[in-house]
Amino acid sequence: MLVSVAWRSLISRRKTVLLTYLSLVVSISVLISVEHIRVEAKESFNRTISGVDLLVGAPSGDLNLLLYSVFRMGSPTNNIRYDSFQTLKANDSVAWAVPISLGDSHRGFRVMGTNSDYFRHFSYGNDNRLTFTKGKPFEGLFDAVIGAEVAASLNYQQGDKIVIAHGIGSTSFVNHDQAPFTVVGVLAPTGTPVDKTVHVSLPAIEAIHLPSAQLSSLLNAPDAEHPVPDSITAVLLGLTNKFATFTLQRQINNYQADRLMAVLPGVAMAQLWELMGSVENVLRIIGYLVLLASLFGLATMLLASMNERRQEIAVFRTLGASPALVVTLVIIEATLIALSALLTSVVVVVLVLLTLEDWLTAEYGLFLSYNILSPELLMLSGIIVIATFITALIPGIEAYQKALHSQLSD
């Protein structure tokens, strides 16, 4: 009965209520969006790599190694020797080792030299393996496998020829025109930096950096022995026994034959996310401040209506309503507005995400799910309801005072 009365009371003041409701819809939508993007970003971030127990590269810093080897961001300060990779691969604790070599690019997309083990062992998200939408892993020296976003952005098909440029800028003055690569495979989308990567073999990276004459002779004799790299950028390691991780890490860090550094991807990821945490917190604070402003608007609207509701409160009192019941009515009104705004905001955010999903992926490489239902959303809803309840106490107290002093013929 009280909910019905509160609802009709709100309808009778529909103009001011509608404006307050819209203000709440905007602020709650902002808050839900910020929270959803934060959760999705974190998930997307954490899904970038899985199943790799150690990252090994030249000593530079945990974050730097993680950024260039996994996120393809920044540049390696130094390389490690190829025979170090072979030593690591031969270690009893190592189940698999994948070398990677970075430093070249193709029209703004990073080129990564690796071997076919990469397609077998690299995993992302919840232990998902790489799959091909078209073609297969590289076999020939100048074969290339491209990520989904590279294929979509540059409209590449299997069999297309691509030229790799030296350096990592989108514009390069040194192109390896002499040795074009053939696209032999296109990977399925992963929502990770893999989508933005052109994968070639390690000998191919070595070959395109050979002097022009040597490269020509190699091109003219396809059956000739492939060049062996001297150095690589980093190694991804999977171990046979997780308990050996720290022991092996220590051994690698103390390795005398080369300057190596091993980091645990999870630890480095946590460090990186911690750095981004301040941005995340700023966004959250802005969202909560917007919500607070709207809730004060709600309280102001209800407070301003109290004077014109003196007679109504008097009628409630003469009918036997206690002052507490009058306060309850005001709180129900505030809660109804907030809950309606919350539901509308959820629908608005889902519809916006559904509408913009493809565009966000195409333009910004953002994989934002439209499924916003999460424990975080539940917690946020709880916070909004509690904050509404507390804010509604301001007009509630005014209603209580008016109810206590309301009289017939007032």
Add this chain to the structure above:
Amino acid sequence: MTQSTLQSDATHPAIQLSNVEFRYPQADARGTTLHFSQWQVDQGKHVFLHGNSGSGKSTLLNLLCGILMPDSGLIKLFGTALETLPAKQRDRFRATNIGVVFQQFNLIRYLSVMQNVELARYLANQKTHNLKCDVESLLDSLMLPKRLLTVPVSSLSVGQQQRVAIMRAFVNKPRLLLIDEPTSALDVSARDAFMQHLMVLCNQNDTTLVFVSHDPSLRDSFSHHTPLQSFCTIVHEEREQAC
């Protein structure tokens, strides 16, 4: 105190006032106190209470229905001393035993006629299963068409609103009905119709009625008329006058 225990005790007067003093809060009337000496209304009586403007008629009704509490003295309704009841029980006592109709603004304007009636039943904590039947019977008694039930009260005429207020007051079958200047906004024919319906319902329900009005022409409808000054005195800070 429940309605059933009250009904079993029919020997008590409906209203009993004894040396009641009410001091107005400072902001309302500086240093003014109302003193009600002795006043009693027997159950089932219909009393016409008259007095000048500002003589304390509305304050008396507020005291009788327990919205205002006296500073001293005794107010008993059907043998129950109001000041002995906690605030919550006093509100419940009012909801179940007292009907109130005042000059205007009796109804919640954003609710329909039926919702206003349902609200009164809800606040009295009474069952609603026979509400429709009760309402239809009251509509007949008050000569109101059934279609009004779903109409918002804001679209009713003043006369219709006053009759709906009476209907809402009677839906809980109150033992005491307090009415404050209900006909001041009505023309003569509407006023006469209102009085006729009111008296019929009070007689049917054996309801005690206290009817406050300026209008001396209404006195003839009542068996008892009491001038307020016969038992009420206004005491100012330095001087004293009869109500």
